[in-house]
Amino acid sequence: xxxxxxxxxxxxxxxxxxxxxxxxxxxxxxxxxxxxxxxxxxxxxxxxxxxxxxxxxxxxxxxxxxxxxxxxxxxxxxxxxxxxxxxxxxxxxxxxxxxxxxxxxxxxxxxxxxxxxxxxxxxxxxxxxxxxxxxxxxxxxxxxxxxxxxxxxxxxxxxxxxxxxxxxxxxxxxxxxxxxxxxxxxxxxxxxxxxxxxxxxxxxxxxxxxxxxxxxxxxxxxxxxxxxxxxxxxxxxxxxxxxxxxxxxxxxxxxxxxxxxxxxxxxxxxxxxxxxxxxxxxxxxxxxxxxxxxxxxxxxxxxxxxxxxxxxxxxxxxxxxxxxxxxxxxxxxxxxxxxxxxxxxxxxxxxxxxxxxxxxxxxxxxxxxxxxxxxxxxxxxxxxxxxxxxxxxxxxxxxxxxxxxxxxxxxxxxxxxxxxxxxxxxxxxxxxxxxxxxxxxxxxxxxxxxxxxxxxxxxxxxxxxxxxxxxxxxxxxxxxxxxxxxxxxxxxxxxxxxxxxxxxxxxxxxxxxxxxxxxxxxxxxxxxxxxxxxxxxxxxxxxxxxxxxxxxxxxxxxx
Amino acid sequence: xxxxxxxxxxxxxxxxxxxxxxxxxxxxxxxxxxxxxxxxxxxxxxxxxxxxxxxxxxxxxxxxxxxxxxxxxxxxxxxxxxxxxxxxxxxxxxxxxxxxxxxxxxxxxxxxxxxxxxxxxxxxxxxxxxxxxxxxxxxxxxxxxxxxxxxxxxxxxxxxxxxxxxxxxxxxxxxxxxxxxxxxxxxxxxxxxxxxxxxxxxxxxxxxxxxxxxxxxxxxxx
Numbered sequence: 194x195x196x197x198x199x200x201x202x203x204x205x206x207x208x209x210x211x212x213x214x215x216x217x218x219x220x221x222x223x224x225x226x227x228x229x230x231x232x233x234x235x236x237x238x239x240x241x242x243x244x245x246x247x248x249x250x251x252x253x254x255x256x257x258x259x260x261x262x263x264x265x266x267x268x269x270x271x272x273x274x275x276x277x278x279x280x281x282x283x284x285x286x287x288x289x290x291x292x293x294x295x296x297x298x299x300x301x302x303x304x305x306x307x308x309x310x311x312x313x314x315x316x317x318x319x320x321x322x323x324x325x326x327x328x329x330x331x332x333x334x335x336x337x338x339x340x341x342x343x344x345x346x347x348x349x350x351x352x353x354x355x356x357x358x359x360x361x362x363x364x365x366x367x368x369x370x371x372x373x374x375x376x377x378x379x380x381x382x383x384x385x386x387x388x389x390x391x392x393x394x395x396x397x398x399x400x401x402x403x404x405x406x407x408x409x410x411x412x413x414x415x416x417x418x419x420x421x422x423x424x425x426x427x428x429x430x431x432x433x434x435x436x437x438x439x440x441x442x443x444x445x446x447x448x449x450x451x452x453x454x455x456x457x458x459x460x461x462x463x464x465x466x467x468x469x470x471x472x473x474x475x476x477x478x479x480x481x482x483x484x485x486x487x488x489x490x491x492x493x494x495x496x497x498x499x500x501x502x503x504x505x506x507x508x509x510x511x512x513x514x515x516x517x518x519x520x521x522x523x524x525x526x527x528x529x530x531x532x533x534x535x536x537x538x539x540x541x542x543x544x545x546x547x548x549x550x551x552x553x554x555x556x557x558x559x560x561x562x563x564x565x566x567x568x569x570x571x572x573x574x575x576x577x578x579x580x581x582x583x584x585x586x587x588x589x590x591x592x593x594x595x596x597x598x599x600x601x602x603x604x605x606x607x608x609x610x611x612x613x614x615x616x617x618x619x620x621x622x623x624x625x626x627x628x629x630x631x632x633x634x635x636x637x638x639x640x641x642x643x644x645x646x647x648x649x650x651x652x653x654x655x656x657x658x659x660x661x662x663x664x665x666x667x668x669x670x671x672x673x674x675x676x677x678x679x680x681x682x683x684x685x686x687x688x689x690x691x692x693x694x695x696x697x698x699x700x701x702x703x704x705x706x707x708x709x710x711x712x713x714x715x716x717x718x719x720x721x722x723x724x725x726x727x728x729x730x731x732x733x734x735x736x737x738x739x740x741x742x743x744x745x746x747x748x749x750x751x752x
Numbered sequence: 753x754x755x756x757x758x759x760x761x762x763x764x765x766x767x768x769x770x771x772x773x774x775x776x777x778x779x780x781x782x783x784x785x786x787x788x789x790x791x792x793x794x795x796x797x798x799x800x801x802x803x804x805x806x807x808x809x810x811x812x813x814x815x816x817x818x819x820x821x822x823x824x825x826x827x828x829x830x831x832x833x834x835x836x837x838x839x840x841x842x843x844x845x846x847x848x849x850x851x852x853x854x855x856x857x858x859x860x861x862x863x864x865x866x867x868x869x870x871x872x873x874x875x876x877x878x879x880x881x882x883x884x885x886x887x888x889x890x891x892x893x894x895x896x897x898x899x900x901x902x903x904x905x906x907x908x909x910x911x912x913x914x915x916x917x918x919x920x921x922x923x924x925x926x927x928x929x930x931x932x933x934x935x936x937x938x939x940x941x942x943x944x945x946x947x948x949x950x951x952x953x954x955x956x957x958x959x960x961x962x963x964x965x966x967x968x969x970x971x972x973x974x
Binding site: 286382388418520 | 760763764765766767768769770771772773774775777778779780782783785786787789790791793794797798799800801811812814815817840844846848849850851853854855856857858859860861862863864865866867868869871872874875876879898899900901903904905906907908909910911912913914915948949951952953954955957
């Protein structure tokens, strides 16, 4: 069997596994967010928080909950890194400097997991498990909570009530993320991912009393438990610098495919949850079909360009193996790269900077689409629903009718909110990247020269503003400029969109439903899926085209 | 004003309490519980899949090692010890710049672009070295025989594996340097070649550490 066929078969196996999980997980999540029963452990937690989980919140209260929880999260994680030097159980590692602590705290709270640090030399056990991994859980749960609030906005009428933020947060963690992560972590350990709290090992091999010249050093750590939630919560922050290329995070070809499954399973299944909660499973299928079309299309393009391995160095080597692991190979690395950049994960099993010019461009474009195919946990669904609103509006313009979606009128107010949403990230990406190129010092951070050097900077801000976290990692991002500006991009790219999503949710929930008539656009039909795919590609494609032409397209077309 | 300050403080206090409770669940109980089960059920794997040779732990089967000659005077990079099977290049590995009480290896890739002149040079140099090192009397390596993994750095810099093609390429050299027969070495390589999982997942590999341990015992015996 050739590597291309093996790559295609892995893709098919992955699709089959996702399809099997789709209905049960999607239905289960719908029950989690609709049930009025509380588990005993949840009652204890609510008591600890001092919140009544049965109080319905309107848009302002829900948003305040999201923001307060996130502000506290940033401060806590910042302080934890700043006092690492005196924390026991931290391998004696020193405290992290202020700029990097800020960047990292923001990065993990916003579900980005951009890392300007090297995990194995910077973060001890306590910060990894009680700081970073905790935000992996809760930032994912916050994302799902906001998505569920938007879904409730479509599903409810004449109320304005969007649910209870604390209940949604706690349920997401306790009923969805923890159980999935426990199972996933044990599977990973069974395959070789490490899970311990030991210190630094050094071992070597000897022959006739002489060292064979080889020795190894490695940190112990609770790697598997963090790896599991890193994928399940579409976070992506690696325990080690090499992320999921590191054999202790991703030991076998099977774990590689399993990790891709984990990072896709919640975002895809949430379309089912959406369908169930708005009372039309077909509407969920239409959104799913849109996501799947883009994802499969991108994987096919990526495999094509990576197997063709254009580029002088890859041609000289005879294959695109630079930055890729032997056990994983070109095919599975392509699937991983596309999946991690079309979700908000940003974990990598191979290094995107050494992909072909066009392959690198596919990873950047994937993030620039807004990470909605299938996107991050929660953020993918709400991002896609915003695009659906825009597609409905475009269709409405064509036929001269007031647009409707799921029985709700898309009026001036709704369109303003949706338009603000889709303008934020491009503005952040393009302005910050342009500023970095225009200023004298930031370009010194670039490792490669020419078009690829620009791509490194474009990638950095695309990744930060879209809360992805992967990088063209040659860029030295541990400077005051990049720590601060990517930090800002992450905060604004995460919370401003949430402000507009929740405002839209509140506005929709207050409306009374519009009855379906013969003139209603059937948003559950394949025609609408086609319209939606087109709207996504045209709107974001045109926004970013000039920037892409200077970077990855220039590189890709020259090779 | 006072009222809104109080409300904000109350809200932040609720946020902090929520964070602390969830930290207890996901940052303390969860990792400890997983560690407990992992240590009980998969002890060896949870601790790094260490393998022993002659009663001594020689490494993790998951982490690639280098097999080099001792540094000569004035040398910055050591020469490979050609008696042993060689792994992939690891030009992306780094050494730690902070917490220097330890000598840590930083995993990573080169991140050089596909059109990088530096990378082209690295690949060409590596290819020339592979051809030169592995061409022994009676066996000449052709450039077209050298697989991509032999001349490119891996993603982690710690890749424990090489492709079967690269292992096969080294057989004649290993046989000559160790004074054993080509057939014996080829048999070792074949025994240590793993196909794709279930026939289609990942790529075929040869684990270099395990192969060298087997080679060591072959050489010791003969």
